Amino acid sequence: GDSVTQMEGPVTLSEEAFLTINCTYTATGYPSLFWYVQYPGEGLQLLLKATKADDKGSNKGFEATYRKETTSFHLEKGSVQVSDSAVYFCALSDPDSGGYQKVTFGTGTKLQVIP
Amino acid sequence: SQTIHQWPATLVQPVGSPLSLECTVEGTSNPNLYWYRQAAGRGLQLLFYSIGIDQISSEVPQNLSASRPQDRQFILSSKKLLLSDSGFYLCAWSPGLAGGDEQFFGPGTRLTVL
Numbered sequence: 659g660d661s662v663t664q665m666e667g668p669v670t671l672s673e674e675a676f677l678t679i680n681c682t683y684t685a686t687g688y689p690s691l692f693w694y695v696q697y698p699g700e701g702l703q704l705l706l707k708a709t710k711a712d713d714k715g716s717n718k719g720f721e722a723t724y725r726k727e728t729t730s731f732h733l734e735k736g737s738v739q740v741s742d743s744a745v746y747f748c749a750l751s752d753p754d755s756g757g758y759q760k761v762t763f764g765t766g767t768k769l770q771v772i773p
Numbered sequence: 774s775q776t777i778h779q780w781p782a783t784l785v786q787p788v789g790s791p792l793s794l795e796c797t798v799e800g801t802s803n804p805n806l807y808w809y810r811q812a813a814g815r816g817l818q819l820l821f822y823s824i825g826i827d828q829i830s831s832e833v834p835q836n837l838s839a840s841r842p843q844d845r846q847f848i849l850s851s852k853k854l855l856l857s858d859s860g861f862y863l864c865a866w867s868p869g870l871a872g873g874d875e876q877f878f879g880p881g882t883r884l885t886v887l
Contacts, residue, residue: 701878765816
């Protein structure tokens with residue numbers, strides 16, 4: 659079955675540091691890939707997505723590139739801010755789930771940015 | 774624009790008591806609907822999904838049930854809560870067939886079973 663593996667947290671960085679959160683996946687078809695963000699006490703929000711190989715998703719300074727050859731979708735940001743502190747989830751959507759969007763989530767990586 | 778509501782926001786219930794969590798979606802028709810549970814420090818576990826009224830599929834056997842009495846209403850229930858039911862419950866929706874693969878999440882309900 660489909661699965662998503664992401665690096666364990668928490669990740670603690672100083673403000674303006676470079677961020678990388680690793681994510682790899684296994685899937686039988688050609689999934690879409692997502693990064694969701696969850697701020698404390700809230701639901702998940704879509705951060706960015708990519709639907710096919712070599713696509714780059716980007717939003718709010720975050721980027722991730724769909725790498726089919728390495729089955730990866732690593733999240734990066736050049737300069738993190740305290741407001742980026744949250745839990746980040748990597749996910750994939752299986753297009754062959756028969757009428758609904760079955761999304762498989764990673765376990766989440768908590769990011770703490772300190773001033 | 775579409776919005777998704779969940780209530781209550783927080784709930785504290787004794788073991789053995791019943792549960793009813795409600796989720797409603799506005800601004801869209803025929804959405805796919807989902808219930809997830811997020812236990813403390815863990816990822817998301819899909820509990821139920823629905824592609825239409827009275828069409829519910831369960832992903833994980835448990836003492837919870839779900840119902841969809843209206844197109845944009847999704848209810849999570851239990852007759853008798855267990856301690857292990859504590860967690861953060863998230864409702865989500867996605868467009869129906871051919872409508873895209875992104876899921877949109879509600880604000881969640883924090884359930885504590887004592």
